[in-house]
Amino acid sequence: MNAHAFTLAGCALEARSSGALWIPSERLLCVSDLHLGKSERMARRGGALLPPYETEETLARLEAEISALLPRVVVCLGDSFDDPGAAFAMPEVVRMRLQAIQAGRRWVWIEGNHDPGPMELGGAHLAELSVGGLVFRHIAAAPSATGEVSGHYHPKHRLPRSGTSRPAFLYDETRLILPAFGAYTGGLRSDTPVLRNLFAPRAFAVLTGPRALAVPLG
């Protein structure tokens, strides 16, 4: 099995090694922080000219998850686009690929800090979504919430002995934070206070990569 199974607010979840979240009972696939169009936005704003392949790369991995799981609902947890302009500037070929994977299922864009407004693409555009006792939003609400699923922080976790550091899910009994799914995204170490303070002492990290590896957040 290439996923770590756990429960949050009574709901059975699977943290997949790809960095996507799967809820079997709802046939719901959730990914966070795709940052589509990041290289395009940086070029547009006079920044570095990054290789413009991250959208292709991110979509290819998303397509692979969708064809493996055949979800009924797909939730993108915010910062799906690097900015609203990036969503509008989406090349036709990308738009068509998105339409193809959206066909036949419910698609929800949760708004993030990078993509606050509605966009032309298909799918519902929501600030939050509640499903089966879980609430999906972009940024974890302070001080606490129950059954909260969020993204935003791009957490990564390091195994102390082998030094392996990878994008990771972080969760405790009340909340879950997803790693970034997008290709050109960095990560925030799980031990930085801003992240650590969001979790109870007993919490877990699930490293992504070749296999999903769960460890105590410690």
Next chain:
Amino acid sequence: MTALPPRISDWFASNGWAPHPHQLQMLERAAEEATLLIAPTGGGKTLAGFLPSLAELAEGTHKGLHTLYISPLKALAADIRRNLRRPVEEIGLPIRIEDRTGDTPAAARKRQRADPPHILLTTPESLALLTSYEDAPRIFAGLSRVVVDEIHALNESKRGDQLMLALSRLQALAPGLRRVGLSATVEDPQALARKLAPHPAPCAVIEADPGPLPDIAMLPTAAAPPWAGGGTTHAIPEVLEEVRRHRTTLIFHNTRAQAEIFFHSLWLANDESLPIAIHHGSLAREQRAKVEAAMVAGELRAIVCTGTLDLGIDWGDVDLIIQIGGPKNIKRLVQRIGRANHRYNAPSKARLVPANRFEVLECRAALEAAAEHDLDGEPTGPGPRDVLCQHILIRACAGPFDDTELYREVKTVGAYGGLSRAAFDDCLDFCATGGYALRAYDRWQKLMQREGLWCLRDPRAAQRIRMNIGTIQDSELLKVRMRGRGGKPLGEVEEAFAATLTDGDTFLIGGEIVRYEGLKEMTVQVSRSAAKTPRIAVFGGTKFAASTRLTERILQLIHGDWQSLPPDIRDWLALQREVSHLPRGDRLLIESFPHDSRCHTCLYGFAGRNAQQTLGLLVTRRMEELGLDPLGFVATDYATLIWGLEPVDDPSPLLGPEVLRDVLESWLARNAVMKRTFRASATIAGLIERNLPQNRKSGRQATFSSDILYDTLLKYDPEHLLMRITREEAMKGLVDFGRVEEMLARVAGRIDHVRLDRVTPMAAPLLLEVGKVPVAGKGRERLAEEEAAALMAKAGVRS
């Protein structure tokens, strides 16, 4: 010929001096387009370089910048300014001399642009920055001479290529410009001369009398050097005794960490409180300046230092050089020795202290080579294109340019003499569009053409380009300060090292043991610590590969006469011969043994560190294919040690030259060394920006890693210019595949595989070597899974 004005010759006479013959020759040839002077340190090399400038400026008629002096070191520029001011003031010449480096205050730099001095002392990076200003044509309009000091030190690095590109620019701005190069001993003066002159013009070489042979030898020590490591605490009593017996001793180390450890031990043994200081590139500027001032004032008896004092700073009274650790390169040893005794015509004196047993062999081999004047040199290839990309961007900052004109300028740089127009256009295209196929939309243009000239699409980009000028690759550094407001700055450590510190950890910096108190606003806060044994600060620092010449000589030594070797080394070699074999040049010795619950295999290729590292990468990749689950390896100049979960029973399938060739291409694609090379080239070429106009962002979180860019390009655009540059750079530098093939051809399949149940005498040092490279593969996954399961079990969770 330029005559020496009477005022200047009078000054020589009044000091009881006569100009050296090579100084007069420099005057005679002052009008020539390019001249290279090879002279030993202490031979008045710098004055020889400046004499024509002083003569020409003596009239006081020249307006603005006349002479640029370029040195690879900031400290050197400041030092030369002090030394040059003396004759100028004593003679009363109307010459204004200033330096301009990264350390010069912004206000002074601004003023220098508006009103340049007659002589400006600067570094390659500061010069590149100067050429990027729109007023560069005005600043350099009257420029008449450029003096490049320690040109041999620049010859082997990208800084040198950048400098030569900048000179091609200056030559275009000031067509009458004359170039002078100054150098200590080099193995091939003609090759260096060709680099200095505008291609393909000739360049005269003046070789000064090399002076008497240096007095160099090993420092005998009562205690034998240890098996491994870079510490030389065994030699402390003898080194201290030498310090006592000499006026001023420079104690050179190869790495900053070694220098720190040694300095600490030296202080503990320094019962007489002899004034001894430490100097290296990770120390705060204030600290370094203090040490340099004390040195000049003759207040110090010894300085523990690294390569930052490698170059010709005129320290006056240094009468002994001690080199700690293997010199890696015969030429470098000879040049370091030249630091001692700045009196011309007196032999310089140096003592070598090997840090471990392998280095005894290395030092002995280097001494013999130096005595025979058998210098090593590796040919340098064509100019690197990442540096050219940066040059194009710098040119664009200065204003609109014509591509053909710039191409012609670049071709006058020797290293780029063979550059094709297509290769130049590739670089221009990368700067303009990022070089991504079919993506040349408007917004992808960093440069654009207006009325036939290239210019920045967004003029604001100039600021960012200027902030990222340079070719030196620093890892991320964090400042270290004493805790509290306005705490004393102590120096810098690598971010990766800082990340391993937790509250209460102690480490060494600036010779002090300090306690880690936390990270505050990108500064490591520390307090004084009473601890006796610190954790060790892991500063980076360059690792040179031992030259082919030197490793050949070491192999000869192992198989030759052991009489010149100390008894403990003879015992060590004898023990190695007894339990295993001695490595030979015409066979490849491989040892396999278990250690620390891992299977180890050691390959004694003697191919130099970079090639041994490549061997490690190739062999572990092959092991991965064969299911041997390798976990990592470490390489030295002599051997590669690999460890993994499964034993190597038969090494031959790992080593066939054709097998290695086959894995090379696919391997080149994805490994840590390539990614490191990519990161360096992408930074130089301007794809990745190290410095941003806002406050520096912290760490890796700020942005995606360059590894992600590399992986993406590999998948979608493997023939991208930067990928091609990365392959070329890796092949010639870090990878050194040529030396791997050379070694395999030399041994021609003659492999001695020895299986043992324990570590051998020669393999032992490798276990302690730093710079281990992890191998990402099934073995590592196996370990990560085991570790995760263990952690979960410990937390009482079933997974």
